[in-house]
Amino acid sequence: MTKSQLELALREAGKIARDRDFIVFGSQCILGTVARPPRACLISQELDLYPRSHPQAVMLLVQELGARSRFSRREGFFVDCVTPDLAAMPEGWTDRLIPFSTRQTAGVTGWCLELHDLAASKLAAGRKKDLDYVRTLYSSGLIRLRTLKERLQTLPVTSSSLQQIGKLLPTIVAAARKSGSRSRRSKRSRSTGR
Numbered sequence: 001m002t003k004s005q006l007e008l009a010l011r012e013a014g015k016i017a018r019d020r021d022f023i024v025f026g027s028q029c030i031l032g033t034v035a036r037p038p039r040a041c042l043i044s045q046e047l048d049l050y051p052r053s054h055p056q057a058v059m060l061l062v063q064e065l066g067a068r069s070r071f072s073r074r075e076g077f078f079v080d081c082v083t084p085d086l087a088a089m090p091e092g093w094t095d096r097l098i099p100f101s102t103r104q105t106a107g108v109t110g111w112c113l114e115l116h117d118l119a120a121s122k123l124a125a126g127r128k129k130d131l132d133y134v135r136t137l138y139s140s141g142l143i144r145l146r147t148l149k150e151r152l153q154t155l156p157v158t159s160s161s162l163q164q165i166g167k168l169l170p171t172i173v174a175a176a177r178k179s180g181s182r183s184r185r186s187k188r189s190r191s192t193g194r
Helices: 003-017 027-032 055-065 070-075 115-125 128-139 145-152 159-192
Strands: 021-025 046-051 078-080 098-100 109-112
Touching (some): 003 021, 003 046, 003 070, 003 109, 027 046, 027 098, 027 109, 027 115, 055 070, 070 078, 115 128, 115 145, 115 159, 128 159, 145 159
Parallel strands (some): 021 109
Antiparallel strands (some): 021 046, 098 109
16 A cells, blocks of 8 residues: 555545544554555555544445445555454553644544554454564564563453463564564675675
8 A cells, every 4th residue: 555545545534424533553554654664564455444533434434445345446455444442452552643644635634553552453463464564563663672562561362362472572573683684684785786
């Protein structure tokens, strides 16, 4: 996805839902918080939005902007309106939402998850694609391990789930460091012509 697609989705969602504020969560919230997100974080063609004031508009949004909509066929991406309550989020995540609005959003604001909250939620989900996403955030220097650990402690999950999540972190950090040194070597090789 691209930032212009996020702007388009917010603009269209605002018209359909008659709402000016949407929560943007899931992997594509990075478009509203980072000027140049890593390419590996932009693979998904699904944008998770939720109307902040008019949740009754969800079905209409899915119909007009969802996976089987004319909008999706025309634009090459779609909007999903899963409630943020279905994801495990760290305590206080709503207080850390980051506003995203431009002239192109036509007065609509996307309230994007802060990246440590996003990473904690993805670790709780635990799918391979989520773990890869967190590794990319870490290796790109977009999240700090200490802050992430603090957020993990406030997830609404069982203590055994939290232990499982904690076991994933060293693997993610090791993989991020390995890929980081590999990319530094390849940059050096390109600059020296080797």
